[in-house]
Amino acid sequence: MTVLCPFCEPKELEPRLIAEERGFMIVATKGQIVPGYALVIPTRHASCFGELTEEELADAEAVLYRLRNACLSVYGRSPIVFEHGIVGQTVKHAHLHVVPADADLRPLIAADFPNRIRTVTLRTVRDVYRREGAYLYYESADGERSVYSVLPRAQYLRVALAAAVGRPEAADWKAVDQQADARAAESTRELLADALRES
Secondary structure (H helix, E strand, C coil): CCCCCHHHCHHHHHHHEEEEECCEEEEECCCCCCCCCEEEEECCCCCCHHHCCHHHHHHHHHHHHHHHHHHHHHHCCCCEEEECCCCCCCCCCCCEEEECCCCCCHHHHHHHCCCEEEECCCHHHHHHHHHHCCCEEEECCCCCEEEECCCCCCCHHHHHHHHHCCCHHHCCCCCCCHHHHHHHHHHHHHHHHHHHHHC
């Protein structure tokens, strides 16, 4: 029996779809640790952003630019952005977490993973992936981007984020109250879809 990738299954994502552009879907995530928590997912199956082409990464930058502005407009803050690369994912399909949270996880990451490679574009993620495989990507709300050559633990940054905002129980998206989470995801979907349409 073949197990389908849930991010390759339109019916799985459709209820939470915020927008689709440039070969990427913007989706309200399950496990809304904070309002506005979204994922940017390539429509083409790839295990991580490190597997994407230069053209796809340029398109991802354009999508992220618009989503950052939408988060700022709706939630009053720029988001943090992260990806666990090929390790620590619960879904083995590339996805960037975009979270308008009042949190800076850089000190924690630096303490746990001192092997930092400063970056200015997503292309660095591809370079690290080709050289070393596993990586962790983190972009702070003030725009500082870093890639860490690491083997992160499962949901490493989700767990760190949930703790940083005082909601450690929300780290495991499978264990949250599904009805409350669906309502929160719907609010995220509506608000960000409206902001993206207006921009």
